[in-house]
Amino acid sequence: MLGGYVGKVLRVDLSNEKIRVEDLNMEWARKYIGGRGLATKYYVEITKDAKIDPLDERNALIFATGPLTGTPAPSASRYMVVTKGFLNGAIAGSNSGGFFGPELKFAGFDMVIIEGKAKSPKYLYINNGKAELRDAKHLWGKDTHETTEMLHKELKDDKVEVACIGPAGENLVRFSAVINDKHRAAGRTGVGAVMGSKKLKAIAVRGTGKVTIAKKDEFTNVLKDKLKKIKENPVTSQGLPTYGTAVLVNIINTQGLYPTKNFQYGQWEHANELSGESMSEKYLIKNKACFACPIACGRVTKLDGLDSEGPEYESLWTMSADLGIADFKKVIEANYYCDKYGLDTISFGGTLAAAMELYEKGYISKKELDGLDLTWGNADTLVKATELVAFRKGFGNKLAEGSYRLAESYGHPEFSMSAKKQELPAYDPRGAYGHALEYATSNRGGCHVRGYMISPEILGIPEKLDPLKVEGKGAYTKMFQDLTAVIDSSGICLFTSFALGADDYRDLLNVVTGFDYTTEEMMLAGERIWNLERLYDLQAGFTGKDDTLPPRMLREPMPDGPNKGSVVPLEKLLSDYYAARGWTPDGVPKEEKLKSLQL
């Protein structure tokens, strides 16, 4: 018997207001697992033309769970939003936790595929195997918190899980997010704008079903073993629960790769004041766990009447060090508004940082800013900019285009700290060369969670690698990327990987699905997923030349700290990586590689 999958896909045609249910393709499920992988397979089969505009009605928008989502497997809360991203036109996969993904499974669906465009705002209501499109004119213009609360009231059920867009998605902000549980974001790549272009305000879901486990007898012991590993690991049992993800601030800063003022420097003098340790001491109310999560890294914070969550490490960095802002309260406030308006914090802060540097260098003039002060360190500007961007007001309309288009419009794209037009996260790649490779090659553009090389290079997990060595980084990054594709596709949180390894994920997948993967077959599925995404990007018009980093990382030596003098030796890193992947020197998968992956 097979388990894990509900076996049903909900197909929603917004243009014709038609809904149908079809069986999940189980042959694809075995090859692409679920979540990110399986949704990408469905996406490329449905949206055949990779060159379409992301806002074209033919661009499908897929919400996908994995086979582990909604099971008692540790941290099995995740769902993935797959589409062509509005930020850069690459294959987008934005991943979120909370409770929405499990609820979708309990309501009877592995995946929801949205096609077409509605003529007027709609929301999709899914309740135990049934689905209908409902009018959402009254919700249009509301923020994500208001939308969630109004739907709870309207549907007379607080247990309805809501994934929605805020004003940023409605106003087609390039880096708008889909928000669920008010504070959990499928944040990156502009998936919110794709949803907004379809005039789909929200998906509200309620289910009371259960996810079947294929090997119930074995499941208990396997689960016990994995929970024991998570409980005994100091990262997942102490560091993350006690301090949240922001515990990284001091580690990354001390080791000299904490990007400061748009990556001009690698260390920030105020890091300790705005760190995970400091947040726990001053603002933390309690931890918050996603569905079935023994780690509970979520932060519930309270500030002058704002009941908020976070900020997470990346959000804290992008709104503090990257802008030179040392006002913790304002950072918490801005983070709150990013969630409320539906903005991706990393790209929001990264774009503001590029604007501040363009202003500092004299390329943006004061007179075009309508009183907005783009001086480094201005905390009031940070909070004000969330609204200006979400509603595309004044200079916010330019910021809403993301850092690359902003900097390019002033003739200086080099001030955009992005890869494939997506803003880089909170690690200067001049301090970790494997991580540089991850930034340059991520299929969705600048991203840290598709192959988190910071873990071995800086944190020493699962083993310590020298961050400034080139040798071996190509193969290691490939391995991390392939394993991450497996984890993302399984529906489990990536943070479990601080305590679990490939064999653990194989065990969990096997007892839940009954597929009896070997570790090799499972890792091959991860590699297949990576190559499928790569093929899509190549068809969309990207080439190996886009596997690059901002000129600053390649030509400006790090000016300070322990990595002083370092630049990223990208050419050598890339050639090793392409070889490890079985790709041509131009970054194209070779025929024999595709054949071996059955692509």
Add this chain to the structure above:
Amino acid sequence: MKVQYFATLRKITGKQEEEISAKNVDELLRKILEEYGEPFRNALYDKDGFRKGVIILKNGKNILYLKNLETELSDSDTVSIFPPVAGG
């Protein structure tokens, strides 16, 4: 030299940093363990030695790429000690 503590080590020591003199990292750790005892030892060590993910830096550089426990220290140095933590 200045010794900085992070994450759970701040709870154990009750300090963010302090001044300690030692000729190398090995001597420094002995002094710290003597002062803070089992809780500090448990945070940094398991039965096989350092726990996976423990980070000790001299002026921001990991001692693994210097002379490890034999890394020499002087009064102007800063040593940063992290228990295993991660995020992202």
